[in-house]
Each structure stands twice: as structure tokens, then as C-alpha cells.
Amino acid sequence: MRVIRQVLAAAALLSAAVVFPAAANAADKVCKLAITGTDLMQYDKKELDVAADCTSVELTLTHGGKLPKEAMGHNWVLVNTSDLSAVVNSGMSAGVANNYIDKSDKKVLASTKLVGGGESATVTFPTSILKKGGAYSYLCTFPGHNSAMRGVLKFD
Numbered sequence: 092m093r094v095i096r097q098v099l100a101a102a103a104l105l106s107a108a109v110v111f112p113a114a115a116n117a118a119d120k121v122c123k124l125a126i127t128g129t130d131l132m133q134y135d136k137k138e139l140d141v142a143a144d145c146t147s148v149e150l151t152l153t154h155g156g157k158l159p160k161e162a163m164g165h166n167w168v169l170v171n172t173s174d175l176s177a178v179v180n181s182g183m184s185a186g187v188a189n190n191y192i193d194k195s196d197k198k199v200l201a202s203t204k205l206v207g208g209g210e211s212a213t214v215t216f217p218t219s220i221l222k223k224g225g226a227y228s229y230l231c232t233f234p235g236h237n238s239a240m241r242g243v244l245k246f247d
């Protein structure tokens with residue numbers, strides 16, 4: 092009896108191991124987004140769209156310029172639009188050593204590190220943090236950049 096139970100338990104574990112990853116793969120859809128920052132303090136995109144069936148987003152920020160991050164660094168920070176100014180301020184206080192992002196600030200929904208010319212950084216976040224049909228703001232929190240470097244991310 093004990094042997095049978097162990098065999099059954101082993102069989103249950105085995106089928107669970109086989110079934111669950113397959114089910115997860117079928118449901119998961121990672122959607123890749125790319126955006127570039129320049130030496131002229133601009134993003135190349137003013138709007139990013141995330142399709143309704145994406146379960147997570149993998150966003151890559153590339154600095155297409157040549158200037159170092161201390162002079163013309165860029166990051167990509169996702170916020171509720173109403174929190175934009177607050178996140179700019181908390182980022183400023185955090186300083187360059189922290190990529191101008193206050194990691195304890197719950198208003199930061201997702202963020203990349205700060206990159207300089209020729210560098211890139213990627214952030215992955217689940218779309219479960221977004222509302223369907225919602226529009227969010229993204230910005231660069233390097234001091235003085237957000238007025239020029241901001242855009243809208245829409246989750247369809």
C-alpha cells in the first residue's frame with residue numbers, strides 16, 4: 092500500500108511538472124518594446140502601445156548618442172500621469188548614484204537604470220500592474236529632462 096501511494100505521488104508530481112509549464116507558456120505573451128534616447132534630449136517615440144493579450148512587457152531603452160550618463164543620461168520610468176511631478180522630485184533626491192530613481196517610491200511602476208551614450212537597459216514588468224484601456228506616462232527623470240522626454244504608454 093505504501094509503495095502504491097509513493098508511486099501515485101510520484102506520478103502526480105511528474106504530470107504536474109509536465110502540465111503546468113506548458114499551460115503557463117500557452118498563456119504567457121511577452122511583448123517587446125524599444126525606445127531610444129538621444130544626445131538632443133529626446134525619446135524617438137511619444138507613444139508606446141501594449142496589446143491587450145500581452146501578459147508582460149520587455150522594454151529596452153537604448154541611448155543612441157555619445158554623451159556620458161553624467162551629462163546626458165537617460166532612463167525610462169513608467170508612472171500614473173498624476174504622479175509624474177512627484178516621481179521627478181523623488182528621483183532628483185535619489186541622485187545619479189541611484190539612477191535618479193527612488194526605489195522605495197511606490198509611484199514608480201517600472202523603470203530602467205540610467206544609461207549613457209551607446210548603452211542600453213531593459214526592464215520587464217507584468218501587465219497585471221496596468222488597467223485595460225489605461226493610459227500611463229513615461230519619462231526620463233534625469234534632472235531637467237522630463238519636460239522634453241515624456242510620452243504615453245497605452246494598454247489596449
Ligand SMILES: [Cu+2]
Pocket residue numbers: 128132163164165166231232233236240
Ligand atoms: Cu534623459
